[in-house]
Amino acid sequence: DAKTTQPTSMDCAEGRAANLPCNHSTISGNEYVYWYRQIHSQGPQYIIHGLKNNETNEMASLIITEDRKSSTLILPHATLRDTAVYYCIVHSPHAGGTSYGKLTFGQGTILTVHP
Amino acid sequence: DAGVIQSPRHEVTEMGQEVTLRCKPISGHDYLFWYRQTMMRGLELLIYFNNNVPIDDSGMPEDRFSAKMPNASFSTLKIQPSEPRDSAVYFCASSFNSYNEQFFGPGTRLTVL
Numbered sequence: 001d002a003k004t005t006q007p008t009s010m011d012c013a014e015g016r017a018a019n020l021p022c023n024h025s026t027i028s029g030n031e032y033v034y035w036y037r038q039i040h041s042q043g044p045q046y047i048i049h050g051l052k053n054n055e056t057n058e059m060a061s062l063i064i065t066e067d068r069k070s071s072t073l074i075l076p077h078a079t080l081r082d083t084a085v086y087y088c089i090v091h092s093p094h095a096g097g098t099s100y101g102k103l104t105f106g107q108g109t110i111l112t113v114h115p
Numbered sequence: 116d117a118g119v120i121q122s123p124r125h126e127v128t129e130m131g132q133e134v135t136l137r138c139k140p141i142s143g144h145d146y147l148f149w150y151r152q153t154m155m156r157g158l159e160l161l162i163y164f165n166n167n168v169p170i171d172d173s174g175m176p177e178d179r180f181s182a183k184m185p186n187a188s189f190s191t192l193k194i195q196p197s198e199p200r201d202s203a204v205y206f207c208a209s210s211f212n213s214y215n216e217q218f219f220g221p222g223t224r225l226t227v228l
Contacts, residue, residue: 034216038158042221042222043119043206043208043219043220043221043222044158044206044208044217044219045219046216046217046218049216087158093212093213093214102160102163102171103148103160103217104160105157105158105159106157107157
């Protein structure tokens with residue numbers, strides 16, 4: 001399955017936008033980009049996912065480049081409660097794909113939001 | 116719905132003992148996943164079920180680990196015998212289908228002495 005590369009850590013000031021990059025240069029055509037986050041001592045939490053179009057929900061926006069080799073998760077107004085590890089994952093929901101059914105978590109990006 | 120429920124939340128046992136972790140998925144979800152998280156290896160998928168049938172158990176570390184899903188509302192992960200290197204947080208997750216997001220439980224923190 002496709003691998004992802006994320007920065008180890010990032011900082012952001014409270015109230016500012018947090019932009020978290022992810023590289024997935026070997027993504028295949030039927031694989032989606034998913035983002036999860038894990039707040040300390042809790043289970044991972046789904047944020048957003050997309051295939052090739054940009055997506056937005058109440059939590060965040062996902063910008064996927066035209067060649068699909070990278071993406072950016074945007075938290076528009078970061079708060080202290082957004083401090084967490086953010087995971088970018090490529091995943092195929094379709095049977096037959098090598099990543100079918102599997103979320104493969106890397107090391108993620110530790111986002112620290114400062115007052 | 117109460118979300119994914121796991122029990123116990125904490126388990127401390129001695130090496131060689133049998134450990135059983137339990138999970139109740141969200142009602143109506145057809146997929147159930149077991150993960151393990153350690154500092155060294157991060158978050159790893161152990162096994163997942165679709166409609167109570169194990170689909171992929173390639174992540175199960177060895178024969179000491181076994182998982183069952185006797186019905187749509189209950190799954191167990193058993194370790195027998197347990198070893199100190201099994202100490203980790205074990206998460207259960209469920210999803211409606213392979214496309215939808217996975218909902219994770221609060222985890223079981225296992226310590227094997």
